[in-house]
Amino acid sequence: MKTNKRLMLSGDSKAQVGIGTLIIFIAMVLIAAVAASVLIQTSGVLQQQAQSTGNQATREVSSNLIIKSIEGVRAKNSSTIMASDISLMKVKVGLNVGSSPVDLNQLVISITDGSNTNSLLYANNAKTHGSSMADFSDSADASTNLEKLLTSNQSSPGVNARYFFTVQKIRDDDISVSQGNPIMNTGDLVTIYISTVSDGDLAYTSIGDITTSGSQKDSYLDVGPRSTVGMVLTPEAGATTIADFVTPSSYGTKEIISLYP
Numbered sequence: 001m002k003t004n005k006r007l008m009l010s011g012d013s014k015a016q017v018g019i020g021t022l023i024i025f026i027a028m029v030l031i032a033a034v035a036a037s038v039l040i041q042t043s044g045v046l047q048q049q050a051q052s053t054g055n056q057a058t059r060e061v062s063s064n065l066i067i068k069s070i071e072g073v074r075a076k077n078s079s080t081i082m083a084s085d086i087s088l089m090k091v092k093v094g095l096n097v098g099s100s101p102v103d104l105n106q107l108v109i110s111i112t113d114g115s116n117t118n119s120l121l122y123a124n125n126a127k128t129h130g131s132s133m134a135d136f137s138d139s140a141d142a143s144t145n146l147e148k149l150l151t152s153n154q155s156s157p158g159v160n161a162r163y164f165f166t167v168q169k170i171r172d173d174d175i176s177v178s179q180g181n182p183i184m185n186t187g188d189l190v191t192i193y194i195s196t197v198s199d200g201d202l203a204y205t206s207i208g209d210i211t212t213s214g215s216q217k218d219s220y221l222d223v224g225p226r227s228t229v230g231m232v233l234t235p236e237a238g239a240t241t242i243a244d245f246v247t248p249s250s251y252g253t254k255e256i257i258s259l260y261p
Contacts, residue, residue: 064096065241070260075204083201086223091192104182106236123164138180142168151215161195161219198222
């Protein structure tokens, strides 16, 4: 005879009730909400920082000035009577493919002849440097500002040739480069003028297309034959551009000398 077996399921009918339990439940929900809010905020801040860092890193590697060529110009009285040194450098500059725009207002150029070094700013940056730009004009053409660079002496900061450079655009399809606001975009090409007048060049009457009548000022640089020249272009953002070269052993009868590359 089989024994009848019954399966009994025990039920737990007890539960916590009351105001205390409700308060604990609400507190747990609030804590979870606060924790979620903190995590969301933190992740948002980290994302913004990562994006900002990525953008800065991209600018550092993509904003590149390229020196296409450097030519030297000798001061002269005539086609046969010329200075023994380079009196003016014409630095042809463009942008690398995919580069971000470069504001030449913020460009700093350091140039050395092996003995002396000049750190140069753009000559029309009146917004940053104020009255020290008094000799230069936003509305003047490039040749007028170049003449001021070569021949003028201000009470502050002093001889223009020792503190400034000027720019003339060669190719500028989007009209972004002006004397007052020289912004280079991809495809733009400009010539940067750097005075290298030495004390032996002061008696000559012209430098390139500029008639100086012997009023050019000493830049403290001396770029004669076999000179070791170093040039560093440092933009506001992006990689620096460096050009190091040795001038030819003789300039011969040439007025314009190819120096780089």
